[in-house]
Amino acid sequence: xxxxxxxxxxxxxxxxxxxxxxxxxxxxxxxxxxxxxxxxxxxxxxxxxxxxxxxxxxxxxxxxxxxxxxxxxxxxxxxxxxxxxxxxxxxxxxxxxxxxxxxxxxxxxxxxxxxxxxxxxxxxxxxxxxxxxxxxxxxxxxxxxxxxxxxxxxxxxxxxxxxxxxxxxxxxxxxxxxxxxxxxxxxxxxxxxxxxxxxxxxxxxxxxxxxxxxxxxxxxxxxx
Numbered sequence: 001x002x003x004x005x006x007x008x009x010x011x012x013x014x015x016x017x018x019x020x021x022x023x024x025x026x027x028x029x030x031x032x033x034x035x036x037x038x039x040x041x042x043x044x045x046x047x048x049x050x051x052x053x054x055x056x057x058x059x060x061x062x063x064x065x066x067x068x069x070x071x072x073x074x075x076x077x078x079x080x081x082x083x084x085x086x087x088x089x090x091x092x093x094x095x096x097x098x099x100x101x102x103x104x105x106x107x108x109x110x111x112x113x114x115x116x117x118x119x120x121x122x123x124x125x126x127x128x129x130x131x132x133x134x135x136x137x138x139x140x141x142x143x144x145x146x147x148x149x150x151x152x153x154x155x156x157x158x159x160x161x162x163x164x165x166x167x168x169x170x171x172x173x174x175x176x177x178x179x180x181x182x183x184x185x186x187x188x189x190x191x192x193x194x195x196x197x198x199x200x201x202x203x204x205x206x207x208x209x210x211x212x213x214x215x216x217x218x219x220x221x222x223x224x
Contacts, residue, residue, distance in 0.1 A: 040093030049101030
């Protein structure tokens, strides 16, 4: 790690510049065989259908429509890849992956099974995947279907971090209680990063901290 990235303030600024730079769609696939070549570092966003993944990707990058959003659960049916470039033009390469939402059965069992297989295969086999950010609705906490995904990540030894979405829907006391309960649930999970990040795509809460977390991860992986 170089001296320029030793403290949280610098990571926050690096994260700001990273996500203020170019951001564009580069690839989509609904099959494992259609994945793009592994280049640079990848981070992925996973979560239940309608948890707010696409809205968070847009808020994180400061774009209104980088990722498609919809009020209809199950709209994202592919792995969508976005290339993120820093504001200062430095040659850092980061790919952000918006994954299909899991757990929405109304589209049909066959379709759900296909999406689930794709998600599982991707998580197990992507060597340049640095971390999965698992989005959990702050109003509901970790549900059994979320726990199943965390089990998979633990088994595959894929690093992951919990991001609570829609945090603005809770009072401060309710949010503190949810954060404590979530942290306690992660305490015995080997692949879980211990810091839980509360966010709101509507208000922008937590976006600075999430960008900083990504920058710190890139630094740890030698990608800065």
